[in-house]
Amino acid sequence: MYPSGQKGLEGVRGRIEESCFISGATGKGKSTLLRTFNGLIPDFYAGVFRGKVRVLGEKPSAKIAYLVMQNPYEQITSLRVIDELVFPSVQGGANYRDAKKDAESLAEEMGIGHLLERTTHTLSTGELQIVEILSAILSKKKVLLMDEPFAHLSTRNVRGLIKIIGDLFTIISDHRVEFRELFPQHMDLGVDRVDYPDVQAEIGDVIFDGLLTLKKGEIIAVIGDNGSGKTTMLKKLAEEMKKAKVDFGIVLQNPNYHLTEGTVIQEVGDEWVLRDFGLEGLKDRHPHALSYGQAKRVSIARVFRRDILLLDEPTAGQDTSFRRKLIHLLRGYGKTAVIATHDERLAKCCDRVVRL
Structure with a gap:
């Protein structure tokens, strides 16, 4: 203990x-x-x-x-x-x-x-x-x-x-x-097997046009070998969106770069999101006292207040059920997302795949 x-x-x-x-x-x-x-x-x-x-x-x-x-x-x-x-x-x-x-x-x-x-x-x-x-x-x-x-x-x-x-x-x-x-x-050591229902994609009009063209509600996977530039692409998108004053949030691969508050609930800021991410039992814990996988999940949950999410390897440190859960939550909350990933099963659940 x-x-x-x-x-x-x-x-x-x-x-x-x-x-x-x-x-x-x-x-x-x-x-x-x-x-x-x-x-x-x-x-x-x-x-x-x-x-x-x-x-x-x-x-x-x-x-x-x-x-x-x-x-x-x-x-x-x-x-x-x-x-x-x-x-x-x-x-x-x-x-x-x-x-x-x-x-x-x-x-x-x-x-x-x-x-x-x-x-x-x-x-x-x-x-x-x-x-x-x-x-x-x-x-x-x-x-x-x-x-x-x-x-x-x-x-x-x-x-x-x-x-x-x-x-x-x-x-x-x-x-x-x-x-x-x-x-x-x-x-x-025990796998939590949960089946998350598919949520029908509702893709709307173009809400950002730059390095990538994004439509509202669209989820794009960016794939490629190690060192091909996936993270660099997300960072360039973030720069473009910042200049265009777009409401976005970015989560890089190291979750500790993003966690600045004293408790998990302060980081996430929303009880509903906290619950949907399965973080209720950690709400009063210090984010830097969590396991890598738990901290990664908190870092993603905290950007759900934004309209567009840029996620770098979001399933790293996550169990297999989180792949479907993440897509389920993105669709359920009506988010637009660009996901850089090596997780081929996650990529197959997205609306579009961009290979670098």
Whole structure:
């Protein structure tokens, strides 16, 4: 139990003997479970911990297991990509020249060799996520723990990554369950299965004409590979709309960029929206004390007061039922939206798809 009184996880028993895919609804404790495997819980996170966890027969430790966190921006250690890749292995005692050679080889295999001399802060979220995952692989730890590693990756890059980690002992927590069958072992922490009825699209007249032409009530998906410019497109749309004095709201991939109030209800500002997003139980919590998935949902809910929504990877960190729920809510509230996404199932629910 965390200091806030929230139960992170309860009643989990089992044995993971080979690479495992962990699924479960948002807030069910997937990240909490991963943190117990490298000792972050209970050694770093405060709260009450009861139970026993062993990793390869030993007490959980960062010396055994390497955790790739959900938000890649929280894990950056270096300015250059090549230095970011070699940092864990050099910290572990490897020779820099040998580590650099290994990093260059792995980067070419994954198709990001052209990024090696780039600065980490110029990468897209997906590109940075790939870098952090490869850095973990290069650390040569016995166990790799990955929290939502596929959230910001294109299908092509997900499949490339799975091929690379094929022979490694990897435990992954992710909502993109379409890739679950590619792992020999599965664990389900509980999925909230809710069927949201389709709402008939009512598309009206053109309400914005710029980089994209938008009609009232229209939902557009912008898709493309990592680094193709989806986020850049949303930002340019935001600049155009600001100049045109259009009522819009934008949600970028890192929810913490948007959360500035002291409680969830203050962020959202509407009890009905709070309820429809399933956030009632979190209304008095501080937004920065939430899980990534919960914070992402709050960041989207807070812009529902706007007419046009620009959403960057809105289903990252969200369970599969949220895909349909998001479209249901957008239509139900009569919103116009542009959604940058790698979620192909979400894109199919939109009125129009723009590929970059």
